[in-house]
Amino acid sequence: MKFLFLVSALLISFVVSAQNTDKYNTTKHVQQHGLSDPKGFPIWENFEDLLMPPTGWQLLSGPTPETWDTATFDPLWGSGYVRCMYDESLSGTQNEYLITRVIDLRTFTNATLTFNFQFSKYWGISPYDNYDLLVLASTDSAQTFPDTLWTELSIDTATWNSYIWTPATVDLSAYIGQEKFALAFVYTGFDGAEASLDIVSIETVGGMDENKLSLRVYPNPAENTINIESGNSGQLTMTDLQGRIVLQKDFDGNEMLDVTSIEQGRYFVSLRTENAVQNIPVIIMH
Secondary structure, three states: OHHHHHHHHHHHHHHHHHOOOOOOOOOOOOOOOOOOOOOOOOEEEOOOOOOOOOOOOEEEOOOOOOOEEEEOOOOOOOOOEEEEOOOOOOOOOEEEEEEOOOEOOOOOOEEEEEEEEEOOHHHHOOOOOOEEEEEEEEOOOOOOOOEEEEEHHHOOHHHOOOOOOEEEEEEOHHHOOOOOEEEEEEEEEOOOOOEEEEEEEEEEEOOOEEOOOOEEEEOOOEOOEEEEEEOOOEEEEEEEOOOOEEEEEEEOOEEEEEOOOOOOEEEEEEEEOOOEEEEEEEEEOO
């Protein structure tokens, strides 16, 4: 019996020692090539602009010093990605929300989220369970996130290793028909390790064609007025990052909008026709 106990202890010790126990990714990996064309995706973010938060997204940081930020050390593709480091000061529990822009899923028949992640199995699954990477869903313009759609345990842990880029897919068909849908990528835990994301997209089936309209918006950033030009007519809408409508009117091809009464910040200008829709991010600065 003592012999079996010693053998078991040695096997457990070997498995633990074979794991990557680093708190950070220290290895650069071979990059992916031949990515899909982002045209027509309601959400497509490869973080190449190295903006935090990305245009149209939100960052809600907890009380600790570390939160989501851009990085260039080990992107899956291109030169940028995002990551959240663990709080070395151990000053409290991290709850870091990286939130997509709000999108309208009413006109589609299906939707699928895909993304790629890096995570530490040693610090987040076994032998320690100190942190989690979550995907949460909102149907109220990112005000609340009651639904957990994915965790690092959603993918068989035997099929991926620490800090290796791993693809993940989430079926969003249950949210078809929602007008104010958003996702949050959440890093949560205490004394965890690094977690990273790259190439986040939502692919849809059915509905209107996106990016098929000729729409020009200038100047951008704008101070007092915005000129909008297009060869199409339809309904023109300006929304904030929470999906709230700040301006809506019929559009006949050319328009100069007075934005002096609109608070400065980031918005989306959308032109919707009978068969297509086009969205352009704009910045208002007074």
